[in-house]
Amino acid sequence: MARLSNPLAFTPLPVIIVTSITYLALFAALLFVHLTVPPAPSSPPHGVNLTAAWDDLLHITGQFHPYNSRANDDVRKYLLYRVKGILHSNGVEHEMEHGEASYSNNPHWNTANLSPVLVIDDTVSNVTFSETAANASVYFEGTNIIIVIRGSEEDTSPETNFPRVSGFGKNSSSSGGVLVNAHYDSVSTGFGATDDGVGVVTILQLLSYFTTQENWPKKSIVLLLNNGEEDYLNGARAFMRHPISQLPHTFLNLEGAGAGGRAAVFRSTDTEVTKYYQKASHPFGTVISSDGFKRRLIRSETDYIVFNGELGLRGLDVAFLEPRARYHTTEDSARETTLNSVWHMLSASLATVSGLASDTSSAFDGNGKTKDNGKVDAGKGTDAVWFDLFGKSFVTLRLHTMFALCVTLLVVTPIILIVLTVALAKSDKEYLFAGKQYIHSEDDDQAVQINGWRGVFRFPIAFIIATAAVIGLAFLVVRVNPYIVYSSPFAVWSMTLSAWFIVAWFILRGADAMRPSAFQRIYSLIWMFSGGFVILIAVTVGANHYKVAGGYFMVIYFAAIFIALLISYIELFFLPKKGAYVGQFAAYETSQPASDTASRPLTGTTGGQSDDRPVLDDDATETTSLLRGDRQSFRRYGGGRPSNVDGNDHEGRASAKDFGKPYAGEQGWSGKLPSSLWIIQFLLLAPIIIIVVGQIGLLATSALYQTPADGSSVLLVYLVIAALTALILAPLGPFLHRFTCQIPTFLFFVCVGTVIYNLTAFPFSRDHRLKVYFLQHVDCDTGMNTVSLVGLNSYVQKIITEIPSATGQFINCTKPNIQTRKELSQCAWKGLPALVVPKSAAPFSNRTYVDTWLDYSVTRVKDANEASIRVIGRNTRACRVFFDSPVTYLSVDGAASDSRFSTVGDNGSKEVRLWHREWSKPWDVHFKWEGEKNSIFTGRVVCLWSDANTGSIPALEELRHYMPVWSILTKLGDGLVEGAKGFSI
Secondary structure, three states, X not given: OOOOOOOOOOOHHHHHHHHHHHHHHHHHHHHHHHHOOOOOOOOOOOOOOHHHHHHHHHHHOOOOOOOOOHHHHHHHHHHHHHHHHHHHHOOOOEEEEOOOOOOOOOHHHOOOOOOOEEEEEOOOOEEEEEEHHHOEEEEEEXXXXXXXXXXXXXXXXXXXXXXXXXXXXXXXOOOOEEEEEEEOOOOOOOOOHHHHHHHHHHHHHHHHHHOOHHHOOOOOEEEEEEOOOXXXXXXXXXXXXXXXXXXXXXXXXXXXXXXXXXXXXXXXXOHHHHHHHHHOOOOOOEOHHHHHHHOOOOOOOOOHHHHHHHOOOEEEEEEEOOOHHHOOOOXXXXXXXXHHHHHHHHHHHHHHHHHHHHOOOOOEOOOOOEOOOOOOOOOOOOOEEEEEEOOOEEEEEEHHHHHHHHHHHHHHHHHHHHHHHHHHHHOOOOOOOOOEEEOOOOOOOOEEEOOOOOOOOHHHHHHHHHHHHHHHHHHHHHHHOHHHHHOOHHHXXXXXXXXXXXXXXXXXXXXXXXXXXXXXXHHHHHHHHHHHHHHHHHHHHHHHHOOOOOOHHHHHHHHHHHHHHHXXXXXXXXXXXXXXXXXXXXXXXXOOOHHHHHHOOEEOOOOOOOOOOOOOOOOOOOOOOOOOOOOHHHHHOOOOOOOOOOOOOHHHHHHHHHHOOXXXXXXXXXXXXXXXXXXXXXXXXXXXXXXXXXXHHHHHHHHHOOHHHHOOOHHHHHHHHHHHHHHHHHHHHHHHHHOOOHHHHHHHHHHHHHHHHHXXXXXXXXXXXEEEEEEEEEEOOOOOEEEEEEEOHHHHHHHHOOOHHHOOOOOEEEOOOOHHXXXXXXXXXXXXXXXXXXXXXXXXXXXOOHHHOEEEEEEEOOOOOEEEEEEEEOOOOEEEEEEEEEEEEEEEOOOOOOOOOOOOOOOOEEEEEEEOOOOOOOEEEEEEEOOXXXXXXXXXXXXXXXXXXXXXXXXXXXXXXXXXXXXXXEEOOOOOEEEEEEEEO
């Protein structure tokens, strides 16, 4: 009775209460952290004005402001006004450099008497580069705003020429600066609140903070408000053309891919940079997102790849991640975000930049090599592993350290278990995997059944079947209603968690009810250890050879399993010696008449049996029939003590007391196993795994669950959820057989309900709208006008049936000619005419309206495969020239030369994208091609219009007015409207 009355004993009620409360409490805590944003402080740090930040955000996001819009010019003017206002308010002397300044002769670059702050209104930088993946070239004129806060400990002597550099590609002789970047352009279909309005107002507040005297940085800080990120990261590449780009060694890029929530650090170049993010008050993110970007699970990019990959800087990418359905839509607005989100990004930026700007380590040692002093300089850092815990603390370590931990665990843990196994054997307590033991010798017919093997295969069978069931449900949902995860990710999680639980419980509990085993817990842990060992080998190889850091959670997972298993091994030392246990049967044998002992074998599991009852085979296997007789004897006489059939063997009963009383039906020798150590195992095993893997599950869901609208695999989302479900619930496996039917029954109904919902519910809603991509194409030669929607096929067609102008028309659906959207469908019809060029300005009355949208003239060099083309687009500053055959040489009048950029790719270019600062300004493009001389060369000229503020695109307005509430528009390309003309030379 003492054992059963123990409130922490390994019995059903304590197990159910402790495990249920632990899982529910940790799930609730993880969801709270993931779904809420820490409140903004009522008294922010001196130099920070959150009210002004919110006002700035409202002003910036009042209109769509892509690069190719006049609203973009208004935002730029406002930002220059705010920069000057902040500096004036802080009483900081500053100098303005305007576009007409000459870099080589600018006195701000070569005098020691520098103002503390330099504001660069860059209307000079331009860049020409090749987009190899798109087989295209780009000419872009930048309009960036750059603010340089000179560090208090920078060397400004004439010898160093701060911050001038003698040439591109070399680092400043100073200790380097910190670059903070955000782009102020939005997409043509979004107001840009989190992409990237919050990043922009964060930079304005960083300017205010670091230009207060008490917060002045030691190292120089370069604040970049770049224009043109949404159009192939053009603004960041234009920044590379400015000499000041050579000053920073590190960077912080601020971005957005959702609408509100927490800003996560989702990419980092190295450990030394990431450690400064640790000081954020509410850090958030995991290195797994970085691995996901490397493998293109997310089909978008940020300026991070320019600063790191092309400029060679070391830094961080911080962004809002969800909901992706609002990304690049009208719902990316100030209404959908909060001041708390602004503060979350701003506070993390303050901590990170303060740390980076206080690191004044020199870039190189005396031999010209990067110093390895743990500080951030201009060299190459170490690969990092990082993740947050409950949004309060942040773990950062080197990937090499993780690799060392992996190797240590792989080597040390088996050795420890082998040593313990040997110790158990030497102490004659090795019951694991024991079948039977003879009383005297193997020649003796009498053997005691130990039954140590019982239950050895239960956990892997349950784990495999439960995981297979969850994966089967994933395939079922993908086949019947694949996009339900888009709006109901938690319904999918509820389905997988409940399904895995009830299947695993049914198998483990059923097996235990038929043949109880005291070793079911330790065998489950042994299997978990073995599986974890194999996975950890893969993680180790990935970390060492492929620099994959996302396997860090398996290091923690495996370590927790090992500790729990170690406790189970320690429990075995409490067992009686096998010799002593078997010896009681020898004493019992000698006390019986010879006729009795010769006629029946001895068992170490059940109590005494009457002479007229058949003996049970307790050495049965997992395949033994469950319809065996006399099950009551297992539970009634679970102590396994030998007793005389007439009850007179007092010596035998006294001896049996030394072996304790086992749990009902379990092996007789298990009575001395500690009854409460299980709770230590569970609390060491489950919470760690739930926290680490649960956070990964939530972040992975946030990053992936709405990507199918972009054309990404929907099956991948369900398989990720299924795999993480198995990892999260596996720690319950060693304890599930103690659960009674109440909770599994409840979860069964949860599973049934969620399965029905996931198979039948409509997958989109007003709060989780399906994104579809808009484009209007006008053939300026024929006047043909086509409106296209790109998206998930059947749903795109449903949307089009709601559009008045498409009624009665033939809807042509094909695959889009865009590599990143190839899995989607493009459906087109004759739509409402665009009004992107004012009709009153048509220069020639004998020309049609659309014919006046763009002009070109082509001049070919005689007897050569060389030509020039002049392109003029009216009321636009973005045009393109497409070549039917690739060109091998390309130049644009006015383009700056830079050896770092190739103007055409290795296979030539079939397209050149042209961007001007000014409206309706012509481009002069020169190009060459290979082939037979004097052969005909063809192509087409396309100009873009992207301004959706003026009502000049009626087809877009019609769609917004009539499309279903469960859908929303985003842009397909750089322009909302494309006008095209063909040419032949």
